[in-house]
Amino acid sequence: MTGGRDEERHGAVMRKVEHKLLFESVADTLRQAILNGDFQPGERLNEVSISRTLNLSRGPIREALRQLAQEGMITLIPQRGARVVEVDQREALAALAIRELLETMAAEELCEVITPKQIGHLRDVTERMRRAEQDREFVDMVSLDFQFHRDLMDIASTDTARRTWTILSGKLMLFQSIGDRTFALSLSVSDSHWPIIDALERRDAKRFRTTMLGHIEENRSSVLGFPEPSADDGH
Numbered sequence: 001m002t003g004g005r006d007e008e009r010h011g012a013v014m015r016k017v018e019h020k021l022l023f024e025s026v027a028d029t030l031r032q033a034i035l036n037g038d039f040q041p042g043e044r045l046n047e048v049s050i051s052r053t054l055n056l057s058r059g060p061i062r063e064a065l066r067q068l069a070q071e072g073m074i075t076l077i078p079q080r081g082a083r084v085v086e087v088d089q090r091e092a093l094a095a096l097a098i099r100e101l102l103e104t105m106a107a108e109e110l111c112e113v114i115t116p117k118q119i120g121h122l123r124d125v126t127e128r129m130r131r132a133e134q135d136r137e138f139v140d141m142v143s144l145d146f147q148f149h150r151d152l153m154d155i156a157s158t159d160t161a162r163r164t165w166t167i168l169s170g171k172l173m174l175f176q177s178i179g180d181r182t183f184a185l186s187l188s189v190s191d192s193h194w195p196i197i198d199a200l201e202r203r204d205a206k207r208f209r210t211t212m213l214g215h216i217e218e219n220r221s222s223v224l225g226f227p228e229p230s231a232d233d234g235h
Contacts, residue, residue, distance in 0.1 A: 026054065026064035034073055034084055035139045035177040041086040045074060070163075072170030087175040092223045095168040100216045102157070102165045103149060107205040107212075110156040114200055118155060122148060122197055130190035142177050145189055175223070192218060 030050070033039055045065065051058045065082045068074045074082045087095075125148045132141040146169050153165050192215050199208035 022056070023060035023063035023067070026050075026056065026060050027067040029054070030064055030068060031071075031073065032139060034068075035142065035173065037177070039084050041084050041174070043084050044080075045082040045084065047081060068170070070166065072167040073174055085171060085174060087171045089223055092172060092175045093220065095172050096216055096220050096223065099165060099168050099172070100213060102161050102168075103152065103216070104209045104212050105161070106156045107209045110152070111200060111203045111205045111208055113156055114203075118151075119197060119200055122151065122193075122200070125151065126190050126193045126197065129193065133190050139177060141189060142173055145193075146173055148193055172219075 030039075030045070039045060047058055047061050047065065051061050054061070065074065065076065069076045069082070072085065074084055076082050125144055129141055129144040129148065132138075132144060150165070150169065153162050157165070195211045196208065196215060199211050
């Protein structure tokens with residue numbers, strides 16, 4: 001009897017794990033489609049249509065949409081479903097200003113606690129970013145860029161700071177992927193991360209902060225160089 005209950009309990013746990021992995025896979029697929037421009041800003045994401053396309057039940061689709069909403073890529077409107085967010089230049093600049101604060105506020109602690117293994121991981125991410133850049137895999141490059149910064153936030157930031165950064169980063173990823181490709185097409189995105197790694201290896205908080213501010217300023221200059229949509233565009 002006990003063995004039967006254990007098997008049932010273990011089976012329920014495994015089903016939850018499989019379900020979690022499934023909704024994460026769906027979230028990855030939808031995120032990639034949004035960054036590729038398959039879903040345009042303001043476009044509705046139809047839960048039923050996505051379910052049919054992926055041949056999945058609506059449960060994991062719904063959870064994947066919640067995940068993307070937490071990342072700031074879509075908005076969930078009661079009784080109306082999900083829509084891809086619309087991020088204009090003004091909002092992108094505001095997000096960068098907040099991100100600037102979040103990514104430098106724990107500089108001292110970060111430089112104290114980061115391990116050689118974590119620095120090695122950041123090197124690996126940057127190298128993959130360089131390869132994606134050379135291969136003109138634009139969406140992969142943008143995703144790796146944000147992974148680098150997300151992984152940094154995970155090392156020495158508060159839970160509130162990480163959650164706030166996640167929401168901002170989703171909107172910025174969307175803006176860069178669909179609207180502003182100037183910085184990415186310069187083929188210098190990966191190069192701009194090596195000085196950050198160097199400052200971390202030196203455990204130099206002042207250098208890290210200065211380098212990170214300069215890095216984000218490059219993003220800001222790129223955003224400022226992208227023209228705002230006119231009133232004729234429907235914005």
